[in-house]
Each structure stands twice: as C-alpha cells, then as structure tokens.
Amino acid sequence: MYKWLRFIILATLMTYMGFLGLNWTQKNMRNAIPAADSRISPIILVPGSSATQERFDAMVNELNGKTKTTSSLLKVTVHTDNHLSYSGTFKPGRSHPYIVIAFANNHDGYSNIKKQAAWFNHAIKILSAKYQFNHFSAIGHSNGGLVLTRYLEKYFNPQKLRITTLMTIASPFNFSETNIDKRTQMLSDMIKANTKIPSNLIMYSVAGTENYNNDGTVPFASVEAGKYIYQNTAKKYTQITVTGEDSTHHDLPQNGEIVSLIQQYILHVNNLPDQPNINIRH
Amino acid sequence: MVTVKNHLLKFTQKLYHWNLYRAILATLWLVFPLEFVGVTFHIIYETCFHENGILETAWNLKTNLPGFQDLAYLLKSTNDLTFITVSLLLAFFSAEKLYELHVRQSHEHLAGITSLFIYFLLIVETASSLDLPQIATVASNLLIPILIGLLTGFIYSFIERRQPTKITTSYWATTHLIAIFSFLIVFIGALSFIIYQTQLYPNYLFQQVQNLFQSGKQPTFWRIILATTLGNLGHFLGIINEFTTNMGNHFSSEGANLAYLAVHHSLWKVPYPINLHTLYDSYGALGGNGMLLALGSTILLRVKNQQTRLVARLTFGQLLFDQGEALMFGVPILFNPLFFIPLLLAPFLSMTIGYLAISMHLVPPAAYVIPYATPGILRAFLGTNGNFGALAVSLLCVCVSGLVYYPFVNLLDQFTAQNGDELNV
Numbered sequence: 001m002y003k004w005l006r007f008i009i010l011a012t013l014m015t016y017m018g019f020l021g022l023n024w025t026q027k028n029m030r031n032a033i034p035a036a037d038s039r040i041s042p043i044i045l046v047p048g049s050s051a052t053q054e055r056f057d058a059m060v061n062e063l064n065g066k067t068k069t070t071s072s073l074l075k076v077t078v079h080t081d082n083h084l085s086y087s088g089t090f091k092p093g094r095s096h097p098y099i100v101i102a103f104a105n106n107h108d109g110y111s112n113i114k115k116q117a118a119w120f121n122h123a124i125k126i127l128s129a130k131y132q133f134n135h136f137s138a139i140g141h142s143n144g145g146l147v148l149t150r151y152l153e154k155y156f157n158p159q160k161l162r163i164t165t166l167m168t169i170a171s172p173f174n175f176s177e178t179n180i181d182k183r184t185q186m187l188s189d190m191i192k193a194n195t196k197i198p199s200n201l202i203m204y205s206v207a208g209t210e211n212y213n214n215d216g217t218v219p220f221a222s223v224e225a226g227k228y229i230y231q232n233t234a235k236k237y238t239q240i241t242v243t244g245e246d247s248t249h250h251d252l253p254q255n256g257e258i259v260s261l262i263q264q265y266i267l268h269v270n271n272l273p274d275q276p277n278i279n280i281r282h
Numbered sequence: 283m284v285t286v287k288n289h290l291l292k293f294t295q296k297l298y299h300w301n302l303y304r305a306i307l308a309t310l311w312l313v314f315p316l317e318f319v320g321v322t323f324h325i326i327y328e329t330c331f332h333e334n335g336i337l338e339t340a341w342n343l344k345t346n347l348p349g350f351q352d353l354a355y356l357l358k359s360t361n362d363l364t365f366i367t368v369s370l371l372l373a374f375f376s377a378e379k380l381y382e383l384h385v386r387q388s389h390e391h392l393a394g395i396t397s398l399f400i401y402f403l404l405i406v407e408t409a410s411s412l413d414l415p416q417i418a419t420v421a422s423n424l425l426i427p428i429l430i431g432l433l434t435g436f437i438y439s440f441i442e443r444r445q446p447t448k449i450t451t452s453y454w455a456t457t458h459l460i461a462i463f464s465f466l467i468v469f470i471g472a473l474s475f476i477i478y479q480t481q482l483y484p485n486y487l488f489q490q491v492q493n494l495f496q497s498g499k500q501p502t503f504w505r506i507i508l509a510t511t512l513g514n515l516g517h518f519l520g521i522i523n524e525f526t527t528n529m530g531n532h533f534s535s536e537g538a539n540l541a542y543l544a545v546h547h548s549l550w551k552v553p554y555p556i557n558l559h560t561l562y563d564s565y566g567a568l569g570g571n572g573m574l575l576a577l578g579s580t581i582l583l584r585v586k587n588q589q590t591r592l593v594a595r596l597t598f599g600q601l602l603f604d605q606g607e608a609l610m611f612g613v614p615i616l617f618n619p620l621f622f623i624p625l626l627l628a629p630f631l632s633m634t635i636g637y638l639a640i641s642m643h644l645v646p647p648a649a650y651v652i653p654y655a656t657p658g659i660l661r662a663f664l665g666t667n668g669n670f671g672a673l674a675v676s677l678l679c680v681c682v683s684g685l686v687y688y689p690f691v692n693l694l695d696q697f698t699a700q701n702g703d704e705l706n707v
Contacts, residue, residue: 002638010598010599010602013603014657014660016340017336017337017340017656017657017660018660018663018664020336020339020340021339021340021652021653021656021660021664022663022664022667022668023342024336024339025650025651025652025653025664025665025667026667026668028650028651029543029544029547029650029651029667090310253291276619
C-alpha cells in the first residue's frame with residue numbers, strides 16, 4: 001500500500017511538473033526576442049490629417065539630396081477595408097529605406113486617430129513580414145505623431161518589433177487646447193496608458209513656432225504636452241523648438257532645420273568630415 | 283558474457299580484500315546520510331529557489347514568496363557548506379578507516395584530524411578566491427579528499443609499526459604533533475602556492491582537450507559520445523570538476539538553435555539538430571551522469587540485499603531530479619568495478635537511440651529553453667514543446683539502460699551473497 005502511494009505521489013508530481021513546465025516553455029518561446037536585428041531598418045513616416053501618402057516627398061528629396069546614398073521611398077495607403085495600396089519602391093540597401101504609411105480616411109478627431117492606429121498596426125504587421133524587418137524608426141507629422149503614440153501604447157509588441165527612435169513633428173498631444181491644465185480626453189488616455197511606451201525608446205518632439213504661441217495651426221502648449229506622456233517613460237525625451245523660415249505647420253517636414261535634425265538623430269549621418277584625432281600617438 | 287562476469291566478480295573480490303578499497307567503501311557508507319540530506323536540500327534549492335527553477339516558475343515564488351532572496355541565499359550557503367563538510371568527512375574517515383584496518387586499534391583520531399587539516403588547507407588555499415561558492419567548487423572533486431585520507435592513514439599506520447612507543451600516548455603526541463602540523467602548514471602552503479601559480483597548466487591541458495572536441499565547430503555524434511564518456515569516466519572516479527561536467531558545453535550550437543527558433547518557431551529545421559543538449563541532456567543523462575535513474579529502478583526491481591534496496595528507495599526521488607550523488611555514495615557506484623561497464627555503456631546506447639530517433643525524424647530535437655532543474659524524463663518532452671514521441675523515447679532510453687544494468691545488478695547480489703555481512707565494515 002505504502003509502495004503504491006509513493007508511486008502515485010511521484011507520478012502526480014511528474015505530471016504536474018510536465019504540465020506547468022510545458023506552460024512555461026511555451027510562454028518563454030513565444031516571448032523570445034530575435035537575438036539579432038534584421039539588416040533592414042526602415043524609417044516609417046506617418047502624415048497628419050488631410051495629408052496623403054505624398055506628404056513627405058519633399059522631405060525625402062531633401063534628405064536624399066543631403067546624403068551620399070539615395071534611399072528608396074515606398075508609399076503605402078491603408079484603406080478603410082484594411083487593404084493596402086502601394087506605390088514607389090522599396091530597396092533594402094545600405095541606407096534606411098523610407099516607408100510612408102498614409103490612411104485613406106485621413107480625417108481629424110480622436111475617434112479617427114484610434115481607427116488610424118489600428119490601421120497602422122495592420123499595415124506594419126504586413127510590411128514587417130513582407131520586407132523582413134524587426135526594427136524601425138518612425139517620424140510622425142502632426143496627427144501622425146498621435147497615431148504613432150496610440151500605436152505604441154495599444155498595439156506595439158516589443159517581443160516582435162523594436163522601435164529605436166521616434167520623432168514627432170508638431171504633434172498636438174492636447175489637440176488645439178492652449179491651456180495645459182485642460183486635458184483633452186485623448187491626452188488623459190495617453191498619459192494613463194504611457195506605461196506601455198517602450199522603455200528603450202529615444203523620442204524627439206519637434207515644435208515649430210511662427211510666433212510666440214503656435215506654428216499657425218498647432219499651439220505650442222499642445223506639442224509640449226507630449227512630455228506628460230513620454231518624459232520618464234521613454235529612455236530619452238527631447239523637446240526641440242524650430243523657428244524662422246518654413247516654420248509654419250505645413251512646411252515643417254521640409255524645414256531645413258528639421259531635415260538636419262532627422263539626419264542627425266534618426267539617420268545618424270554626420271555632415272562633418274572626419275577629423276584626425278590628434279591625441280592618438282603611435 | 284559469463285566469463286566477463288566471473289572476471290569482474292573475481293576482480294571485485296580481490297579489490298575487496300585490499301585494505302585501501304575497504305577503507306573507501308566504509309567511508310562512503312559513513313558519509314552517505316549527510317550526502318543524502320545535502321542532495322535533498324540541493325534539490326529544494328534548485329527547483330524552488332533558483333531563478334527559473336521548475337517549481338519557482340510554476341508558483342512564481344520569486345514574486346509570491348516574501349523573503350525569497352534571503353531564503354535562497356540561506357539555502358545556497360547551507361548547500362555549499364554541506365557539500366564542503368561531505369568532502370572534509372571523506373578526508374577524515376578515509377584516513378581513519380585505513381588506519382584502523384591496518385593497525386586495528388584506537389589512536390585518538392590523529393590520522394583523521396591530520397588528513398582533515400591537510401585537505402581543508404588545500405581546498406581553501408587553492409580556491410580562486412576565499413568565498414564559499416569557490417571553495418565549494420574546489421571541494422566538489424571527491425577523488426582528492428579520498429586520496430589525501432588514504433595517504434595520511436597509510437603514513438600514520440607506517441609510523442605506528444615503526445614506532446616502539448604507541449603514537450596514541452600523550453608523550454609522542456606532544457613532541458611530534460607540533461612538528462607535524464608546523465611542517466604541514468608550510469608544506470601545504472608551498473604546494474598550494476605552486477598549484478595556484480601554475481593553474482594555467484592544467485587549464486591549458488583542459489583547453490586543448492576541449493578544442494579537440496570542438497574542432498570544426500559542428501557537434502557530431504561521435505564527438506559528443508567521446509566528450510560525455512570521458513566526463514562519465516571522471517565521475518566514476520569521483521573527479522567532479524568543471525572540466526568533467528562541462529566537457530562538451532562550449533559548442534555554440536544551442537545559441538544558434540535558439541536564435542532560429544525565436545524567428546521561425548519550428549523545431550524540425552533547427553540548424554544543429556544534433557548537439558550536446560539534444561542528445562546527452564535529453565536522452566543520455568536521465569537521473570544524472572550514467573543514466574542512474576535506470577540503475578535505481580533496476581535495483582528496486584531486482585536486488586534482494588537490504589542495504590542496497592534501502593539506498594535505492596531513499597534516493598529514487600533524487601534520481602528523478604537527476605541528482606545521483608547519494609546513490610553513488612550509498613551503493614556505492616564510485617570506484618565500484620561492477621558498474622564500470624554499464625555506467626559508460628548505458629548513456630552511449632541511450633544517446634544512440636536519441637540520435638537515431640532525431641535523424642530519422644521520428645522526434646524533433648529538443649531545442650526549447652526549459653525550466654532549471656527539470657526532471658530528466660521530462661526534459662526531452664518539454665524541450666520539444668510537448669512532443670509525446672520524445673517522452674516515449676526518454677522512457678525507452680530508461681528501459682534499455684535498465685536492461686544494460688540488469689546483469690551487473692545481478693552481480694551485486696551474487697557478490698553480497700558471497701561476502702555476506704562483511705560488506706558492512
């Protein structure tokens with residue numbers, strides 16, 4: 001009797017461990033992060049409201065003109081039925097390929113931004129599988145930055161994809177509200193969900209100012225509200241203000257200053273010629 | 283086969299009448315209870331308090347149990363101390379027992395104390411640093427304390443025979459012991475200094491052997507067999523060190539498999555289906571080195587000798603968690619020529635079965651990360667993401683190894699029948 005009891009206890013323990021161990025193994029592998037970055041790291045560009053997939057043509061031209069290598073530009077529009085239409089080319093070369101993800105329904109408003117974030121998630125899943133990349137940088141202009149923020153908070157899976165750098169250009173985190181104390185529904189939702197922001201993200205929020213208050217469309221205070229979402233959650237949060245020529249809301253993407261910032265912070269291209277290090281003695 | 287058996291029996295019998303061997307057997311039996319307790323607590327530590335231990339992950343003890351870190355630390359240091367004590371006792375008792383067998387009289391434990399002192403000095407002084415885990419690592423090599431003990435016991439019994447006055451008398455002790463211990467401190471110090479300074483050389487030798495296995499990078503069946511057989515041979519002689527336990531562990535193949543799995547999630551096409559983990563850990567080391575789970579089961583099924591049965595019954599639970607040390611002390615398997623052949627043959631056959639099953643695509647290779655201290659028979663099952671074929675192959679390996687052990691376990695009964703109670707020195 002005692003012998004059988006012992007046997008049964010051991011068998012039960014083994015089955016129990018087998019069951020739980022399997023559970024752990026499967027969970028562990030599902031969350032396994034690919035050890036190496038994919039060779040391709042595209043830069044995803046998201047236009048704002050009322051803008052189409054052509055929104056960044058001027059900016060990309062400017063960037064390509066400034067760097068030695070020419071990067072390909074692929075333009076994708078997500079339609080309301082989730083199907084994608086493509087134009088342009090995707091060339092996995094030495095430089096970062098650009099992918100514009102625009103939305104057929106490009107209206108303004110919080111409810112639409114929610115929809116656009118879902119469409120964006122759908123598109124990036126398909127594109128990352130199709131063009132085989134597992135990390136990317138993103139630039140969002142105006143509402144595009146809001147879509148990206150919503151995407152990072154609600155859909156982004158850090159086990160599948162990695163985002164290195166995010167730059168939002170004149171993104172109104174508090175819509176047209178000029179008083180920072182009056183938080184819109186969207187801003188409070190985004191602040192509430194900001195724990196989901198990847199902790200290794202490097203984030204730049206660029207604001208343009210035509211006068212002391214706004215860039216002609218978006219209030220500076222609304223752009224600045226982004227700090228409540230990103231500051232202390234992302235690895236780095238930097239707020240940059242650009243003034244001068246081409247600093248109205250619609251000209252900002254091709255603003256020379258911002259193009260330089262993109263080059264410096266996202267492409268990591270140094271314009272300065274390599275200087276010999278005089279301190280090295282042989 | 284029959285002649286082999288007879289030769290083995292005769293050889294064991296001859297060995298058994300040798301005082302050195304009897305001293306080892308008696309020592310192992312004396313130390314068995316402490317080793318058993320140490321291993322039990324070691325299993326508790328590994329399953330419950332080691333990060334990603336199988337029960338730790340199951341119950342998420344790290345977050346759920348208050349004071350987890352403190353308990354883990356306490357248990358870890360207790361484990362280290364227990365195993366150091368086991369080694370110290372080995373040094374003590376092997377000197378004592380040999381002296382008693384030679385001289386057959388009490389001597390106030392001078393041989394044991396001297397041996398203990400020598401061994402303790404040696405492990406502490408040759409450890410790479412003065413902390414407990416490092417000393418425990420040095421102490422895990424069981425051959426050294428036994429050799430030191432035997433040598434000390436032999437020298438004392440030699441002195442005893444030459445000495446007209448008995449060395450137990452206080453006169454001899456006071457005049458000689460001061461000189462003996464002073465000499466030992468200087469001598470062991472110098473020896474340790476040399477060992478410590480020249481550690482490079484044994485390490486270099488080990489490196490060369492390891493490189494031999496890994497040349498060409500791709501782990502092959504024969505290379506894995508060679509590495510694991512060499513490791514098992516070391517364990518048979520009590521040489522348990524980093525070299526014998528991690529012999530083939532430096533192939534980069536497992537990392538490559540995992541990187542592939544992280545992207546593709548398909549076990550059938552991993553880049554290295556044959557490696558140390560998929561063969562040895564999954565099929566060749568169930569119950570610890572030498573398929574001891576099969577030996578334990580065979581003893582329980584077949585052996586009549588009460589002492590051996592008791593050991594197997596006690597340690598069976600430990601064998602499920604791949605801790606065979608207590609069984610190796612209790613039967614004993616260490617230095618026991620009866621088990622030399624099956625100890626090397628059983629893992630070899632099991633790995634061959636595993637190899638055939640994997641290369642014939644009957645089961646996928648076990649490449650998934652599994653919880654720490656997963657019981658042996660579940661390792662292939664979990665590593666293949668719950669493939670029941672792999673579980674069946676594991677069980678088949680235990681059965682085949684049991685068959686390998688069977689004739690030799692029979693010899694154990696014959697041997698005890700011939701020697702009667704004498705075995706319990």
